[in-house]
Amino acid sequence: MRNLLITFGVAALVWGVLALALGSPSLRLGAGSQGPSPACLPGGHERSAALPGTGVSVSPAPEALTANPRSQISFLGVPGTQIGSVDVRGERSGRHRGRLLSYSQGDGASFIPDAPFRAGERVAVSARIGTGASARPVTFRFRVDTPYSTAHTRPFPNPRAAPADYESFYTLPGAQAPLLTISQPDRDPAAGDILTTNGPGPGQYGPLIYTPAGRLVWFERLSAGQVAENLSVQAYAGRPVLGWWRGRVLELGFGEGEDVVMNSRYQVVARLPGANGLKADLHDFRIAPGAIAYITAYNPIRCDLRAAGGAARATIVDTAVQESDMKTGLVRWDWHSLDHVGAPESEVEAPKGQAPWDYFHLNSIDLAPRGDLLVSSRSTWAAYLLQHGSGRVLWRLGGNRSSFAMGPGTKTAWQHDARMLRGGDVTLFDNGSNPPIHKQSRALRIGLDLGARRARLVALYTHRDPPLLAPSQGNVQTLNGGNTVVGYGGVPAISEYSPGGSLLFDAHLPFDMSFYRALRSPWSARPSRPPAVLASLNDTSEATIVHASWNGATGVARWRVLAGPRPAALHARAEIPATSFESSVTLPQKYSYAAVQALDPAGRVLGASPAAKVITFAASLPR
Numbered sequence: 001m002r003n004l005l006i007t008f009g010v011a012a013l014v015w016g017v018l019a020l021a022l023g024s025p026s027l028r029l030g031a032g033s034q035g036p037s038p039a040c041l042p043g044g045h046e047r048s049a050a051l052p053g054t055g056v057s058v059s060p061a062p063e064a065l066t067a068n069p070r071s072q073i074s075f076l077g078v079p080g081t082q083i084g085s086v087d088v089r090g091e092r093s094g095r096h097r098g099r100l101l102s103y104s105q106g107d108g109a110s111f112i113p114d115a116p117f118r119a120g121e122r123v124a125v126s127a128r129i130g131t132g133a134s135a136r137p138v139t140f141r142f143r144v145d146t147p148y149s150t151a152h153t154r155p156f157p158n159p160r161a162a163p164a165d166y167e168s169f170y171t172l173p174g175a176q177a178p179l180l181t182i183s184q185p186d187r188d189p190a191a192g193d194i195l196t197t198n199g200p201g202p203g204q205y206g207p208l209i210y211t212p213a214g215r216l217v218w219f220e221r222l223s224a225g226q227v228a229e230n231l232s233v234q235a236y237a238g239r240p241v242l243g244w245w246r247g248r249v250l251e252l253g254f255g256e257g258e259d260v261v262m263n264s265r266y267q268v269v270a271r272l273p274g275a276n277g278l279k280a281d282l283h284d285f286r287i288a289p290g291a292i293a294y295i296t297a298y299n300p301i302r303c304d305l306r307a308a309g310g311a312a313r314a315t316i317v318d319t320a321v322q323e324s325d326m327k328t329g330l331v332r333w334d335w336h337s338l339d340h341v342g343a344p345e346s347e348v349e350a351p352k353g354q355a356p357w358d359y360f361h362l363n364s365i366d367l368a369p370r371g372d373l374l375v376s377s378r379s380t381w382a383a384y385l386l387q388h389g390s391g392r393v394l395w396r397l398g399g400n401r402s403s404f405a406m407g408p409g410t411k412t413a414w415q416h417d418a419r420m421l422r423g424g425d426v427t428l429f430d431n432g433s434n435p436p437i438h439k440q441s442r443a444l445r446i447g448l449d450l451g452a453r454r455a456r457l458v459a460l461y462t463h464r465d466p467p468l469l470a471p472s473q474g475n476v477q478t479l480n481g482g483n484t485v486v487g488y489g490g491v492p493a494i495s496e497y498s499p500g501g502s503l504l505f506d507a508h509l510p511f512d513m514s515f516y517r518a519l520r521s522p523w524s525a526r527p528s529r530p531p532a533v534l535a536s537l538n539d540t541s542e543a544t545i546v547h548a549s550w551n552g553a554t555g556v557a558r559w560r561v562l563a564g565p566r567p568a569a570l571h572a573r574a575e576i577p578a579t580s581f582e583s584s585v586t587l588p589q590k591y592s593y594a595a596v597q598a599l600d601p602a603g604r605v606l607g608a609s610p611a612a613k614v615i616t617f618a619a620s621l622p623r
Contacts, residue, residue, distance in 0.1 A: 037313050038120055038146055040065050040303040040338065047339040050390040051138050054078075054129050056108075057389040059334035062140035066299060066318050066336040068277030069116040069144055073125055076332050077389070080109030084135070085128040088113060090144070092121040104327040105290050116277075119146040147277070148300035148315040148356060153250045155225065161203030165510035167216070168622060169582045170547040171532035176204045177219040177581075178513055184506030186212035188496055191479055192522035193217060193554075194507065195242075196487070196494070196515045197228045200249045203513055207231040207244050209523060209552070212505060216581040218525075218552035220266075222246060229255065229282040233521035236261055236287050236326070240523070241269065245282045252317065253358055254298040255282030261326075265528040266552050272324055275331045281319075282516065284365045291326040294365045294373070299336065300356050308343040310350030310357060316343075319362035321373065321386075335391045337362060337377070345380045345401055347413075368420045376418035376428065381411075383418035383426060397426060397446070397455060404455040410446050413437035416489070417475040417517070424448055425458055427476040429486065434471035441470040443486040443497075445478075461486055461497045463506075468493060475517040487518030494518035526606060527552040533609040535563070535594035536620035544589065544614055548596040549582040550607060557601040559583050563591035567611035570595055590614075 042065070049061040056077035060067035075083045080102030088096040088111060098113040117123055126139045166176040178198050194210040207228045209217040222228055231244040241264075247257010256279040261270035270293075274280035278297035286294045297320040305314040316338065323333040337360040343350070346359040361378040368374050371388040382399025386392070395403035398412050412430040414437070419427045426446045432438025445459040461476075461484055462468075473489025482499045492509035509515060531550040538545055548559045556578045562570040570593060576585045578598070587594075592614055598606045 037302040037304045037315070040145065040301060040316065041305070041307055041343050042338060042340070046392055048390040048392055049333070049335075051129070051140065054136065054138060056129055056138070057333060057391075058125075058140060059331065060142040061336075061339055061391060062142065064142040064336065064339045065145065066301065066320075066338050067117070067123070067142045067144050068147060068299065069119055070277030071117070071144075071334075072113070072276060072331055073111040074108065074331050074333060075110070075127070075129075076103075076108040078108065078129060079106055082131050082135075083109050083127060083129060085126070086111045087126045088123060090117050090121045090123045093118045101328065101330055103325045103330055103332055105292065105325065105332075108332060110330045110332075117144045119144055145299070145318075146302040148302055150250060150252065150256065150300065153252055155227075155248045155250055156200035158200065158205070158224075159202045161510070161513070165203060165513065167581075169549060170534045170584075170620065171549040171582055172219070172551060175219055175221045177216050178203055178208065178509050180210045180214040180216075180507050180509060182212075182214045182507045184495075184503055187504040188479075188481075188483060190481070190522075191483065191485070191496060191505070191520040194494060194518060194520055195231045195233065195523070196492075196509070196518040197231055197244070198509065198513050198515060199227045199229075201512070201514050203510075207242070214507065215579075217523075217554060218266075226257075227255070227282075229516040230285060232517075232519055233523055234261075234287045236270065237291070240264060241287075242266075242523075243285050243287060245280060245285055247279065247282065249282060252298075252300065252356060253361065254317070255280075256298075257282070259285040259293070259295055261287070264525040266525065267528055270326050272326065272329070275322060275324065275329065276320075276334055278320060278322075283363045286365050286367060287326070288367055292332065293324045293326050294367070295322050295324060296320070296362050296365065297322055298362075305343075305350045305357060308350040308357075308359075311352055311354070314351070314354065315356040317356050317358040317360070319360050321362070321365055321375065333388075335373075335386060340386075340391060340393055341377070341380065341384070345382070345399055347381050347400075348379045364417045364419070366419045374418050374420045374426070376415060378414050378416065381413050381415065383415075383428065397448070402455075404448065404453050407454060407456040409457040409460060410444065410455045412444065416473060419476065419478065421445075421478055424450070427478055427484075429470075429474040429476045429489075431470050431472065431474060431489075433469050436469060439469070440467040441474060441488060441491075443476040443484060445484075459484070459499070461495075461501060463488065463493065463495055473514060473516045475519070477519050479520070485518075485520050487515065489516060490514050492518075494520075496520065524554050525552050526554075531596055531598050531607050531609040533594060533596045533612045534620065535591070535612050535614045537590060537614060537617050538586065539617045541617070542590060544587040544591045544594065545584065545617075545620070546587065546594050546596065547582055547584045548598075548609070550598050553598060553607065555600050556598045556606060558599040558603075559585075560597040560599055560605075561585055561587065561594065562596065563587055563589075563594040565592050567593050570611060575599075
């Protein structure tokens, strides 16, 4: 146990570097424009996206300061056929022609300008809402921000993992899948598989699925420079799907990439790359009914920070929630932190130099009743309930402007993953670090008395042996039966607790690695690609060794091994149990070709490989 504690301590020290980036802007980063920064800090009033008396919300919001030059103009709340006479004029770029495209949900449309706006200019928008004599004119204005270029910002380094940290396979050449070590055997098999990712940090990146016994189910190795994060089972078009993010993770502490949706055959059925001039960020991706998705996006912009104690030529990291139409890719609604949450709420001091100020750091989105959204801000130590449509903050939980009197044990620091449960309780992963505020990270369930505006601690879960302090990342998942799954992120452990606090499951990736989140969900899949087989002679060339796997397949109980002199003359030679990702058998005879069939528990064939030519023993060895 003493060695384990030392391991955790080393991991925490190493990943403290990661946390500095994922939780604060203190690194020296790629240079942006050195010209004067415009004023961008919000004034004393919060912007509202709702147009009075119309039932329509627009983005960019009226008087917003955060519109990217490539923003579309979104009208949400009435059918697209009831939006007309759209006129868009920039004070320097002039009148903008464009297209008005309706959402597939039938409740709005976006005006897509043919050309971008100019940084720093104000834009006036007019339109008519409604039909016939009841149509009414609307007007609003917004300001275009001055983007900070991330073109020269470095991604996190990706060193090789230690050989003891991963396993390799004959049938998945080149892959080095991180090992999942089980320290507490599973006592809740109904909770399903473990879904997670590796990185940023050492080792190969890609989405990962394991059984509760630690057996690898699926590893989608990504190309160099690509990181996978935030793997989860969700529902799309009435079917279970995998949602995850892939892209670059910048030293700024956020991602630039796309959100991906895969069906149970691991075929991509949707991609959301981000819009309005921004790329999809790694921190959250939620699919809602009606082919609607919510994604996070980060928006670093030039900003005069003298009013917040920073420099005149400075940069602030604004963050956005984009509500997107998954069928058209249009942005239905767009919320920006800088239009609603003031800089004084941040627990991170504005830098005196040029480093971008990550004053908010949005790290989760959750759908609340009535379509409202619950978001978490690491840098303000608070969660916010946003009114859908207007975008106004209905209440703050925690932070220096909390709407609630925070009861004992409810205050968080640098937290992640705010979720609202049925009945109104909120769960959060309270990192308590970085820098350290608490002695260990905690999973909290907080009850809210909306009338009295009080918050009380309902449940608390901690990893007791050893205590874990996660400098970054992490999540809390409440299962249908009431158990709680906790992913410790920067210290890559995953635990499941009963409502009473008993440890039901405990596992971890190698401690020099990290994950963003780790979840448990049942998952059933049959890949579109066939099983893989590699067959070779043994070292004396007197027997045939056959290796079989089916990356991503579930429900495979046994393998039937076929071999023979020609591809058209293969016969069953053996059956072996599928007890690991890759199964192997030695046939006591020399063959020229081999193939495998994946069998379910009843002996039915789920999939079959093509015939493979048997190679020499030397050719089968890893290179």
